Amino acid sequence: MAKLTNIIGGFFMDIIETVVVALSIFLIVYLFLMQPHQVNGQSMEPTFMDREYLLTDKISYKSRTPQRGEVVVFHAPVEAGCPKGTGCDFVKRIVALPGETVEVKTGGVWINGFRLEEGYLPEGRITQPGAYSSRGAQTMEANEYFVVGDNRNHSSDSRVWGPIESGDIVGRVFFRYWPPGKIGLIAKTVY
Numbered sequence: 001m002a003k004l005t006n007i008i009g010g011f012f013m014d015i016i017e018t019v020v021v022a023l024s025i026f027l028i029v030y031l032f033l034m035q036p037h038q039v040n041g042q043s044m045e046p047t048f049m050d051r052e053y054l055l056t057d058k059i060s061y062k063s064r065t066p067q068r069g070e071v072v073v074f075h076a077p078v079e080a081g082c083p084k085g086t087g088c089d090f091v092k093r094i095v096a097l098p099g100e101t102v103e104v105k106t107g108g109v110w111i112n113g114f115r116l117e118e119g120y121l122p123e124g125r126i127t128q129p130g131a132y133s134s135r136g137a138q139t140m141e142a143n144e145y146f147v148v149g150d151n152r153n154h155s156s157d158s159r160v161w162g163p164i165e166s167g168d169i170v171g172r173v174f175f176r177y178w179p180p181g182k183i184g185l186i187a188k189t190v191y
Helices: 002-033
Strands: 034-038 053-057 071-075 089-096 101-105 108-111 144-148 169-178
Touching: 034 169, 071 144, 089 101, 089 108
Parallel strands: none
Antiparallel strands: 034 053, 053 169, 071 089, 071 169, 089 144, 101 108
């Protein structure tokens, strides 16, 4: 009987040990390396559709700064009006970097006086200024990024509430894992 108890006890200890190790690995990956995010809304169409699932790389920006064209996940600014306590994160594309002057005019985005060619936007998509960008050209501070959604008519972004700070960036979107027909790495935007 004691032998049977030892076998059963050993079996359950192996299961508990496996679960603890698996949870530990999951927590390390989730907290420090990458994190899943769901797209909510139309702001990034056609690049990302509502209810798609993405993986966010949380370590790249520890060794380098974000680049223009990268899609990032960041904590929504207070001005975005997210309900308190929801931990609201946004998915947007970086168009202006620290130190650059950005101006949004009807029809496009200008960086340091040159129109940004945005090949990822569908033909005919018009970019309108918002409450923040209607003030004219704005120069980004040393830790600020100007971010916009690809679906400009349905996006609450820097055009409305201003630039985001580097400390609010969770990470860079690098992989789409849902829906199954669209699984894959996110292509780098080239300007």
